[in-house]
Amino acid sequence: MNARRIIQVLTLLVSIVAFFAFIKNKKESILLLWIVGFSLSSMIFGRIFCGYFCPFHAFDKGWGYVLDRLNIKKIKTPKLFTKGFVYYPISAILLALIILKISSLTIPVKIPFLIVAFPILALFTSDLWHNYLCPFGLIMRLPSIKRPLMPNIDNLSCTNCNLCKKTCPTDAIELNNEKLEIIGSKCILCYECEKICKFDSIKI
Secondary structure, X not given: OOHHHHHHHHHHHHHHHHHHHHHHOOOHHHHXXXXXXXXXXXXXXXXXXXXXXXXXXHHHHHHHHHHHHOOOOOEOOOHHHHOHHHHHHHHHHHHHHHHHHHHHOOXXXXXXXXXXXXHHHOOEOOHHHHHHHOHHHHHHHOOOOOOOOOOEEXXXXXXXXXXXXXXXXXXXXXXXXXXXXXOOOXXXXXXXXXXXXXXXXXXX
């Protein structure tokens, strides 16, 4: 495990502890401003919050490890969520809620609700949350489409084996013109593609 992955594991552990601490101590306004700050930073660093600081992502990785040990496969995201007539209304509602929360700086979320919601959401593949349900993920997708710091696939060494595409939790790798490429708006900087690539073709 390289230094970057160690830092990622540590920040994810800290994030999930801090998240529940903020909720318990009714410091949701600080949490909200923190996330908004990361949303702005996505113009340069992409969805760094999703990969390094998202409390659900931290839980999802741990829960996914448990499910793998039990040979339980995650449920694929229902195709209904990928349809425009469903996705765009959901996005509009979530963004409207964000605006309301920012204006009032309160998030009436209870820990018992999160304790129930996290395991249920984590039963589905990660793209359900990261691509379709997370309100802050929706905000970060737009500015992170094109950015200075972004993972790339070296097509000279890439053999199009599709291992990276299959392992990507958010379907951020697509085949275009017979070449694999990483879609910036979907990439959450989890580095699973880099980890599985046998030819070191993923350049971070």
